[in-house]
Amino acid sequence: GENVEQHPSTLSVQEGDSAVIKCTYSDSASNYFPWYKQELGKRPQLIIDIRSNVGEKKDQRIAVTLNKTAKHFSLHITETQPEDSAVYFCAASSRNTGFQKLVFGTGTRLLVSP
């Protein structure tokens, strides 16, 4: 089955710096890669996602890149703000029918210091 590795486990940056979180996946059939932000005690919330027919997607300060050949994808956050502090999870899914089982990475705790 699918296995998703995520690095780093913790990331500390200064406000205004960029942050990059990397994930690798094992199943070449995976075709959907969402990123979720989870604040303490809260539900995971989708912040950006990418499908396998696209190499890069951007939404304001966040962007995701996908390298299908190498089976890795990355989250880039620019101009970080203290409110970006949270745990970020990548996930991979093989969507061959309507439903999709998300396989999550182990999470990255991002701390943005003012």
Added chain:
Amino acid sequence: EPEVTQTPSHQVTQMGQEVILRCVPISNHLYFYWYRQILGQKVEFLVSFYNNEISEKSEIFDDQFSVERPDGSNFTLKIRSTKLEDSAMYFCASSDSKTTGSYEQYFGPGTRLTVT
């Protein structure tokens, strides 16, 4: 914006007891999921449900677990004979890809299950 809701927010139960966790998915969604997250760990898939039957289940989802959609709005996870290791946050999620084409899964706020 519509949201997935879950009740209760926190459930404390004794080992060996049965618990039912309840979820109300977004009303026009077709696909329903349960995930769990042990404290400090990653979110793990348990089961997906579509058209009133299980689509896929993980190794975690053994015979002590069952799911049901008893009416048009609720989606429940039952854990029979709870064990200490069942203590976790349980998230319900729903998605609808057929009408919107969106792959996004919307998560509920979770039920924290504590087995003592």
